[in-house]
Amino acid sequence: MYSKLPFKNVRRSFKDYTLYFLTLTFGVCIFYIFNSIEAQKAMMSVSRSTADIMKTLTWLIGAISIFVSFILGFLIVYANNFLIRRRKKEIGIYLTLGMEKRRVAKILLVETFLIGMISLGAGLVSGLFLSQGLSVVTAKLFEADMTAYRFIFSVNAFIKTIMYFGIIYLIVMVFCTVSISKFKLIDLINAEKKNEMQKLKSIPVTIVLFIISIIFIGCAYGLVLKNGIASFNTTLIFEMILGALGTFLFFASLSGFFLRVIQTNKKIYLKGLNAFILRQINSRINTAYISISLICLMLFCTIGILSTGLGMNNALNQGFKFNTPYDVSLEVNGDGNIIEALKKYKFDIYKYTDKVVQISIYQYKKENLTKSIILKPIEKDIPKSVSRFFMGTPLYLIKLSDYNSLMNLQEKKEVSLEDKQVAVFSDYADAVPSLGKTIRSYININPAIVISGTHYKVYDKLITNRMETSAGGGVFLALIVPDSLANGSIVNQSIACFNCKGDRKVMQDKFESDMYALSDKYKNTDKFKMGMATKESVRSISAGAKAMITFICVYLGLIFLITSAALLALQQMTEASDNRYRYNIIRKVGADDRMIRSALFKQIAIYFLLPLCVACIHSIVGIKVANDAIISVGGVNVIGNIIITAILIVAVYGAYFLATYFSSRSLILNSRM
Amino acid sequence: MTEILKVTNVEKYYGNKGNLTKALNNVNFLVNKKEFVGIMGASGSGKTTLLNCISTIDTVTSGHIQIRGKDITEMKSRSLSSFRRMELGFIFQDFNLLDTLTAFENIILPLSISKVNHKEAEKRVQDVAAKLDITDILNKYPYQMSGGERQRTAAARAIVTNPAIILADEPTGALDSKSSRMLLETLDNLNKNMKATILMVTHDAFSASYCSRIIFIKDGMLFNEIIKGESTRKEFFNKIIDVVTLLGGDSANVL
Numbered sequence: 001m002y003s004k005l006p007f008k009n010v011r012r013s014f015k016d017y018t019l020y021f022l023t024l025t026f027g028v029c030i031f032y033i034f035n036s037i038e039a040q041k042a043m044m045s046v047s048r049s050t051a052d053i054m055k056t057l058t059w060l061i062g063a064i065s066i067f068v069s070f071i072l073g074f075l076i077v078y079a080n081n082f083l084i085r086r087r088k089k090e091i092g093i094y095l096t097l098g099m100e101k102r103r104v105a106k107i108l109l110v111e112t113f114l115i116g117m118i119s120l121g122a123g124l125v126s127g128l129f130l131s132q133g134l135s136v137v138t139a140k141l142f143e144a145d146m147t148a149y150r151f152i153f154s155v156n157a158f159i160k161t162i163m164y165f166g167i168i169y170l171i172v173m174v175f176c177t178v179s180i181s182k183f184k185l186i187d188l189i190n191a192e193k194k195n196e197m198q199k200l201k202s203i204p205v206t207i208v209l210f211i212i213s214i215i216f217i218g219c220a221y222g223l224v225l226k227n228g229i230a231s232f233n234t235t236l237i238f239e240m241i242l243g244a245l246g247t248f249l250f251f252a253s254l255s256g257f258f259l260r261v262i263q264t265n266k267k268i269y270l271k272g273l274n275a276f277i278l279r280q281i282n283s284r285i286n287t288a289y290i291s292i293s294l295i296c297l298m299l300f301c302t303i304g305i306l307s308t309g310l311g312m313n314n315a316l317n318q319g320f321k322f323n324t325p326y327d328v329s330l331e332v333n334g335d336g337n338i339i340e341a342l343k344k345y346k347f348d349i350y351k352y353t354d355k356v357v358q359i360s361i362y363q364y365k366k367e368n369l370t371k372s373i374i375l376k377p378i379e380k381d382i383p384k385s386v387s388r389f390f391m392g393t394p395l396y397l398i399k400l401s402d403y404n405s406l407m408n409l410q411e412k413k414e415v416s417l418e419d420k421q422v423a424v425f426s427d428y429a430d431a432v433p434s435l436g437k438t439i440r441s442y443i444n445i446n447p448a449i450v451i452s453g454t455h456y457k458v459y460d461k462l463i464t465n466r467m468e469t470s471a472g473g474g475v476f477l478a479l480i481v482p483d484s485l486a487n488g489s490i491v492n493q494s495i496a497c498f499n500c501k502g503d504r505k506v507m508q509d510k511f512e513s514d515m516y517a518l519s520d521k522y523k524n525t526d527k528f529k530m531g532m533a534t535k536e537s538v539r540s541i542s543a544g545a546k547a548m549i550t551f552i553c554v555y556l557g558l559i560f561l562i563t564s565a566a567l568l569a570l571q572q573m574t575e576a577s578d579n580r581y582r583y584n585i586i587r588k589v590g591a592d593d594r595m596i597r598s599a600l601f602k603q604i605a606i607y608f609l610l611p612l613c614v615a616c617i618h619s620i621v622g623i624k625v626a627n628d629a630i631i632s633v634g635g636v637n638v639i640g641n642i643i644i645t646a647i648l649i650v651a652v653y654g655a656y657f658l659a660t661y662f663s664s665r666s667l668i669l670n671s672r673m
Numbered sequence: 674m675t676e677i678l679k680v681t682n683v684e685k686y687y688g689n690k691g692n693l694t695k696a697l698n699n700v701n702f703l704v705n706k707k708e709f710v711g712i713m714g715a716s717g718s719g720k721t722t723l724l725n726c727i728s729t730i731d732t733v734t735s736g737h738i739q740i741r742g743k744d745i746t747e748m749k750s751r752s753l754s755s756f757r758r759m760e761l762g763f764i765f766q767d768f769n770l771l772d773t774l775t776a777f778e779n780i781i782l783p784l785s786i787s788k789v790n791h792k793e794a795e796k797r798v799q800d801v802a803a804k805l806d807i808t809d810i811l812n813k814y815p816y817q818m819s820g821g822e823r824q825r826t827a828a829a830r831a832i833v834t835n836p837a838i839i840l841a842d843e844p845t846g847a848l849d850s851k852s853s854r855m856l857l858e859t860l861d862n863l864n865k866n867m868k869a870t871i872l873m874v875t876h877d878a879f880s881a882s883y884c885s886r887i888i889f890i891k892d893g894m895l896f897n898e899i900i901k902g903e904s905t906r907k908e909f910f911n912k913i914i915d916v917v918t919l920l921g922g923d924s925a926n927v928l
Contacts, residue, residue: 270781270791279773585769588730589783589830590758592751 006110023566028123036154040135044144053544073168092188116169141547209253216246255285273599295564299615302560306645308626309553324535326497329468331531335491353498359402362489369395381438423459423480430464508534565656678704683736696722698893709864711884719893762831762839766846770815777811821852841873857883882910
């Protein structure tokens, strides 16, 4: 008998809490899929740099998974408490029948265990199959080629999922036992009769709280808009706490405030079931404002993460073409002939190419030239996201002949300078249009730069052609000068660039692996320090970084989204029995089914929309600020990402909303008096 | 005398062919305007089923129930809701007040649902509240009120729509003796001063003694009917006790 009870209960709970089970299963499924990404490379041909990035990604996902397991753990413990509370009466009956608390606890433990096993099993199975499909997406994101199809099973992810969720369920069991030992029989038996105490807040207190919350949120917005989020420091933490606190206070006072406002308009307030609906929401939010605030903040994270994360993605994508003018670039710090240096290691660069261009970047010796020469006059126009740190750094010089030979290799137009003329160079400016605009405005005022007492005119165009192939960076600001001016300067950096001969892609791969072999060989001698970037490696790094950000954002976004939607749905479902009582009274008083349906719909819709709306308002500010930060790495297509995010949210959140509404409705309409 | 409620040949069966329960068996009676009628019977005698059928919450198996000449057994569910709203007032044992609303909002709710203009509605609530002496508690929530206040609020909600008939199901069931006396006086007040027609189901002889006429039900059939007439409440109470004794004990079984 005792052994049968949990099984029966679980079967019944499945019907009552389908949403909860689906959420659990979905959580397990997502957890497995994202932890199994590395295993998917078995299906692809990946380059060395892609494999490296996949390793980093796996490590990052592992770290995030710990965080995710905390969130899911919170959700599960919270949900379980809800379910137990809802079953108080049943537990009370067990106890009155003479069952010991220990035994009741045991029944509940077995139930939790069963539910855990079933959701874990279902989640793993669905995760296993879905991850097969995901590998196509993974390959596409990493821009890797798919090899023959294989069924992929990630043992690591499998064990990890079981372990993490096992721990979560164990914690749930502990909580469960503790909460049962605290129950008093009389409370359990009378659980259904409890009359909800309305927490009445006086009007002045509500209004003051509401105003304070608006001030808090407003201040947080103002500060974050002013300071930006480019640097993570105490100000930012302060702003976040201010915003969160404001949100809490907002929800604590909102419904009371809102109610008072509507109550002043009797015509609306007393129309149909409006008073009832408003009171329902008021009582709900008053008792659950903490969780609603949390849900709102989580939704804010979802929106923020998804839209700006996918935005980063675009920025990286744009950079790619621009970053790779040649097949290969090599660089060393300081003075050095790269071709000769390689020859010393018996490495003949001409095996790979016919023509190599070597150039140097100089630091002027006779005088301390800094970037402030150019930046000072336009200081106030420089975009906020560009650090002021650059001002004091040296302004490097590039010989005109070096620049022109690079352009020859790129098959681009050469630049010719008149006597006593220099050109401003910034390949960074193209990536950050606002910076480019600022520097161009400097050139337009037709300034003269004084170097060692001589006045130099400035060439009328800003030069932005990329000089070398590299994954990131670029030259922020430099001067192209007549060769004579740079003579005798210190060589800050030497660069060699070339295009491969033969099959350029194959040759690049060969060159890359040969170079890696070389550096591995001389790893310990400390002499071989050379930066290298091939077009292909930059491509895979940029694709990899893109994939990494996409995966992490979607992972976190999805987890946040389902957690918050599930919490809301769960709260509504457990409310359903109270609601059933109330809606029954409404029916007795004379409301017909149509009115009841519309009241229920409005109630649940407002309840779901409220945190979403506040989260959206937060997000407008959040995305604006994040964009300002991202713009320093490249432009962002905000609208596109917001649309994708919105579709995702509407789909998941909407599904939870509809499921909640329909199950509440059937519960209420089917329970005739 | 105007006829408010007319019950003819009402039958209500539960179960199926093999196991049939006749909850109501050929019940006939009339309730006239301004009457305060009690329905008495033991547990399981069918009195609540009868009330549920009259209040349109349940449907009859056969027979007709007419309220103010309208046959509710022939109505569609949509028009039943509006009928219930316009013509019936309810007083329940467990008050059935909404815990989230104040007394005022609870009372005005049926008017709001019926789309009565809010100024007119407020005036009616104030009138009813004054008559039931609950003006002071209009802004309180149910949990802040005493049992008697809650019951009077529920009574106010039942009467505020000026219904053809007020149906009360064991209204004193959850009250202590002082509160139930107050409630019964409230019902009496509704009946005498506000000209309300009341149909009350009870198994308590003391509550029943406030009625002007009592219909007894036993095993789904009408058993007896007594009228208060000119007798005092004390005399009427004794009469009721006599019938209840007769009703409860099948003398053949006892002796």
